[in-house]
Amino acid sequence: MLEVENLTVHYFTSVGIVRAVEDVSFSVGRREWFTFVGESGSGKSTVAQALIGLVPPPGKVVGGKIVLNGRNLLEMSEKELRSIRGKEISMVFQDPMTSLDPLRKIGDQMVEAMTEHGIDEEEAREKAVRLLESVNIPADRMDYYPHQLSGGQRQRISIAIATALEPCLLIADEPTTALDVIVQEAIMELLNELKEKGTSITFVTHDVSLAFERSDRIAVMYAGRIVEMGDADELVRNAMHPYLKALLESVPDVCSDKEVKAIPGNPPDLRNPPKGCRFHPRCPFATDICRTQEPELREVENNHFVACHGVV
Amino acid sequence: MPEMLEVRNLKTYFPVRVGILDSLRGKKYFVKAVDGISFSIDRGEIFGLIGESGCGKTTAGRSVLRLVEPTGGEVIFDGVDVLKLGKEELRRIRRRMQIIFQDPYASLSPRMKIGEAIAHPLIIHGIADRREAREIALRMLKRVGLTPEEEYYDRYPNQLSGGQRQRVAIARAMALKPDFVVADEAVSMIDVSMRASILELLEEFRRDYRLSMLFITHDIAVARLIADRTAVMYLGKIVELGKTRRLIDNPIHPYTKALVNAAPSITRRERREKVKLRGEVPNAVNPPKGCRLSNRCPFATDICRTKEPELREVESGHFVACHLA
Numbered sequence: 081m082l083e084v085e086n087l088t089v090h091y092f093t094s095v096g097i098v099r100a101v102e103d104v105s106f107s108v109g110r111r112e113w114f115t116f117v118g119e120s121g122s123g124k125s126t127v128a129q130a131l132i133g134l135v136p137p138p139g140k141v142v143g144g145k146i147v148l149n150g151r152n153l154l155e156m157s158e159k160e161l162r163s164i165r166g167k168e169i170s171m172v173f174q175d176p177m178t179s180l181d182p183l184r185k186i187g188d189q190m191v192e193a194m195t196e197h198g199i200d201e202e203e204a205r206e207k208a209v210r211l212l213e214s215v216n217i218p219a220d221r222m223d224y225y226p227h228q229l230s231g232g233q234r235q236r237i238s239i240a241i242a243t244a245l246e247p248c249l250l251i252a253d254e255p256t257t258a259l260d261v262i263v264q265e266a267i268m269e270l271l272n273e274l275k276e277k278g279t280s281i282t283f284v285t286h287d288v289s290l291a292f293e294r295s296d297r298i299a300v301m302y303a304g305r306i307v308e309m310g311d312a313d314e315l316v317r318n319a320m321h322p323y324l325k326a327l328l329e330s331v332p333d334v335c336s337d338k339e340v341k342a343i344p345g346n347p348p349d350l351r352n353p354p355k356g357c358r359f360h361p362r363c364p365f366a367t368d369i370c371r372t373q374e375p376e377l378r379e380v381e382n383n384h385f386v387a388c389h390g391v392v
Numbered sequence: 393m394p395e396m397l398e399v400r401n402l403k404t405y406f407p408v409r410v411g412i413l414d415s416l417r418g419k420k421y422f423v424k425a426v427d428g429i430s431f432s433i434d435r436g437e438i439f440g441l442i443g444e445s446g447c448g449k450t451t452a453g454r455s456v457l458r459l460v461e462p463t464g465g466e467v468i469f470d471g472v473d474v475l476k477l478g479k480e481e482l483r484r485i486r487r488r489m490q491i492i493f494q495d496p497y498a499s500l501s502p503r504m505k506i507g508e509a510i511a512h513p514l515i516i517h518g519i520a521d522r523r524e525a526r527e528i529a530l531r532m533l534k535r536v537g538l539t540p541e542e543e544y545y546d547r548y549p550n551q552l553s554g555g556q557r558q559r560v561a562i563a564r565a566m567a568l569k570p571d572f573v574v575a576d577e578a579v580s581m582i583d584v585s586m587r588a589s590i591l592e593l594l595e596e597f598r599r600d601y602r603l604s605m606l607f608i609t610h611d612i613a614v615a616r617l618i619a620d621r622t623a624v625m626y627l628g629k630i631v632e633l634g635k636t637r638r639l640i641d642n643p644i645h646p647y648t649k650a651l652v653n654a655a656p657s658i659t660r661r662e663r664r665e666k667v668k669l670r671g672e673v674p675n676a677v678n679p680p681k682g683c684r685l686s687n688r689c690p691f692a693t694d695i696c697r698t699k700e701p702e703l704r705e706v707e708s709g710h711f712v713a714c715h716l717a
């Protein structure tokens with residue numbers, strides 16, 4: 081349904097070119113929960129923004145293809161994109177106030193999101209009530225302003241708005257990072273219900289536990305690149321890239337007494353990423369080829385992709 | 393182990409602004425942010441405090457150090473009631489009681505180089521002269537992984553990421569070799585790959601100086617890793633307290649169950665026992681009568697809605713405030 085090929089996004093800042101996303105390829109199937117996981121600065125949000133055509137300046141998509149249901153979004157005009165946003169592809173953000181207007185009642189905002197796309201007012205109002213109920217918010221909250229709601233409620237409303245027109249793809253960038261675990265759990269359940277009803281989810285998180293608990297498939301990002309990609313179960317059982325292995329070892333687990341180990345070193349400055357494999361300065365297994373040649377993301381087992389010279 | 397800190401029936405209420413009519417009628421309202429909590433921390437113990445946003449964790453931590461003035465109770469630090477100390481005595485004891493703030497933005501002066509931010513308190517407290525203070529600061533920067541440390545010494549807070557600022561805050565508190573530290577979400581912004589080494593560093597301080605710590609976190613997996621015992625707070629009260637592993641593996645209070653159940657885990661793709669709470673955390677100005685969880689608890693009975701449960705010892709060292717336990 082969504083096919084992304086060689087997506088490359090750079091930020092042209094006054095202090096240099098930040099190579100935030102480099103050569104990223106993946107696809108998301110119908111009714112699939114696909115997650116980008118990685119540490120801060122690895123380029124997850126930039127990918128998410130590129131998918132919906134909202135990379136902020138000084139960022140620019142400098143290469144690649146984003147094909148949604150057969151059409152390349154990167155070749156569309158802003159007008160065409162606008163008609164697709166909300167209807168075919170939609171986004172929720174970490175801070176729900178990114179998409180909510182603080183000065184307008186949430187009911188009106190929900191209705192407008194639909195009338196903008198040609199649904200008549202009355203029908204939109206009815207639908208808004210149903211949507212609110214579907215995200216567990218009483219219909220009388222239609223008349224509330226965003227500040228009268230809790231953070232969790234605001235996030236549920238922004239999900240309701242984002243899914244009002246039943247887009248086939250919902251992108252969610254850290255939608256629960258500002259919320260408590262109990263509220264987070266409710267939001268994750270809600271996203272899961274949407275998936276069951278047929279929406280594809282592209283989820284972005286830095287929380288490794290959250291990513292692996294919920295996703296069907298996962299792409300692990302490091303310094304602007306996908307280093308490993310595959311089924312969540314497979315990646316947990318059979319992680320191959322030294323970064324993913326180390327990442328899994330660094331995460332504490334609430335239900336077991338596993339030991340944790342830090343990954344020595346720091347992620348690179350993306351204005352001047354290391355030559356060869358971007359992880360090589362922190363990789364205990366790095367050899368000469370890792371320092372000179374960028375590893376390709378290869379399918380090493382059925383549906384399991386790894387970008388590492390050391391994996392044969 | 394001797395107790396380093398004992399907190400008895402600590403209360404911190406904040407007045408809330410009310411309309412003019414109410415104030416004419418002499419009505420006062422309070423947020424009972426901390427409403428009668430008791431616990432003790434041994435020398436060399438890391439004591440976890442978990443719970444949802446707004447339940448009073450930060451207020452509890454700040455009250456212990458008198459960074460906010462508690463409404464009542466006792467805080468016995470090394471035999472002395474901190475709440476009874478005068479200004480000068482309080483200032484002196486502060487070196488031994490440090491805090492790592494939840495928001496490192498608020499706690500670091502934007503105009504002070506981070507190296508100086510670490511060195512300065514050492515000079516103020518008469519622990520080191522200028523040159524020594526600089527050396528200690530450099531050593532601390534290195535220990536928290538901000539290397540090359542000479543380069544980081546001269547940076548300003550706005551040139552660091554949130555996680556890096558948290559590491560500065562840790563370095564600053566630990567440079568004073570305190571006996572007791574309140575660590576308020578001290579590692580929340582540090583990337584996972586680095587977090588493990590910072591937690592390891594806190595362990596080292598605990599070992600080397602027999603440091604005691606009140607470790608406030610919303611991340612239950614982190615509490616499991618570092619805290620010997622843990623207390624769970626809900627709306628200003630402790631609802632459960634016990635050995636951390638026992639508490640997480642066998643939670644007794646419905647709130648603890650819900651909290652543990654909601655925490656994501658790689659090894660738990662299949663969820664275990666589900667305890668779902670209705671609705672959301674109520675307003676702290678008007679908590680429900682009886683048990684504060686009663687309006688959300690799936691197991692609540694009549695007694696829960698009328699009588700406030702006491703924190704009772706249900707197993708050795710394991711305390712629960714629930715009528716049904």
Ligand SMILES: Nc1ncnc2c1ncn2[C@@H]1O[C@H](COP(=O)(O)OP(=O)(O)OP(=O)(O)O)[C@@H](O)[C@H]1O
Pocket residue numbers: 406407423424425443444445446447448449450451452494610676
């Ligand atoms: N200075 C203050 N004046 C009035 N109310 C306050 C003040 N500080 C905190 N509160 C209130 O006290 C309650 C507890 O707040 P506190 O910051 O202690 O919670 P917390 O558990 O640390 O939350 P979080 O996980 O979000 O950090 C909240 O209802 C809060 O709004």
Ligand SMILES: Nc1ncnc2c1ncn2[C@@H]1O[C@H](COP(=O)(O)OP(=O)(O)O)[C@@H](O)[C@H]1O
Pocket residue numbers: 091093098099100118119120121122123124125126127136137138139350
């Ligand atoms: N508006 C921007 N201007 C310049 N650089 C940016 C901007 N947004 C992100 N970056 C840089 O791009 C890289 C990837 O960032 P981002 O996509 O936000 O990562 P993540 O979401 O994984 O934390 C980082 O190096 C970040 O500093």
Ligand SMILES: [Mg+2]
Pocket residue numbers: 124125126254
């Ligand atoms: Mg991001």
Ligand SMILES: [Mg+2]
Pocket residue numbers: 449450451494576
């Ligand atoms: Mg707090």
